[in-house]
Amino acid sequence: MRIVISMGSRRRSGTGVEAATDGKGEARTALLRLGAWLEERGLKHSRQRDVIVETFYGMGGHVPVDGLVARVRALDARVSVATVYRTMKLLAECGIAVPRRFDDGQTRYEPSTGRSHHDHLICTGCGRIVEFENERIEELQIRVARSHGFEVESHKLELYGRCDRCRRAEPGARDPRP
Ligand SMILES: [Zn+2]
Numbered sequence: 001m002r003i004v005i006s007m008g009s010r011r012r013s014g015t016g017v018e019a020a021t022d023g024k025g026e027a028r029t030a031l032l033r034l035g036a037w038l039e040e041r042g043l044k045h046s047r048q049r050d051v052i053v054e055t056f057y058g059m060g061g062h063v064p065v066d067g068l069v070a071r072v073r074a075l076d077a078r079v080s081v082a083t084v085y086r087t088m089k090l091l092a093e094c095g096i097a098v099p100r101r102f103d104d105g106q107t108r109y110e111p112s113t114g115r116s117h118h119d120h121l122i123c124t125g126c127g128r129i130v131e132f133e134n135e136r137i138e139e140l141q142i143r144v145a146r147s148h149g150f151e152v153e154s155h156k157l158e159l160y161g162r163c164d165r166c167r168r169a170e171p172g173a174r175d176p177r178p
């Protein structure tokens with residue numbers, strides 16, 4: 001299966017507008033936060049970590065760890081696979097990246113600095129990942145949980161299906177547009 005991630009761009013849910021960014025400003029913000037976080041814990045700063053963070057932000061979207069490893073090692077072969085995995089765990093701990101595990105079992109990370117909650121649509125054909133936000137769904141989930149006596153702390157909503165491109169490519173497909 002081919003995994004398509006939006007490279008260096010971020011989809012703005014709702015508006016359908018894609019704000020192109022190389023992720024450099026975000027990488028800087030993330031590095032500052034990570035630096036402060038490491039310092040508080042008496043941990044050392046490393047140049048390799050910077051390369052990993054910059055590469056991660058440059059890739060945008062939902063980055064599979066093995067894809068990140070390949071990209072980082074192409075830039076600096078001295079960075080070990082274990083260091084990339086460890087660094088991404090650290091980023092998640094410090095709250096600047098969120099790990100995602102969709103049905104294909106791969107661990108992906110997405111940047112979380114300056115981002116609000118969103119859910120995902122995942123194409124079972126091409127692996128495309130689309131983000132969405134829907135206030136009514138959010139409210140409804142809270143209400144459903146409450147009716148069962150639950151107070152929601154967090155949730156993940158993943159919708160699996162075939163995207164418009166894959167559906168158009170299917171033999172005998174009709175134009176999916178209304
Ligand atoms: Zn697709």
Ligand SMILES: [Zn+2]
Pocket residue numbers: 062110118119120131
């Ligand atoms: Zn996302």
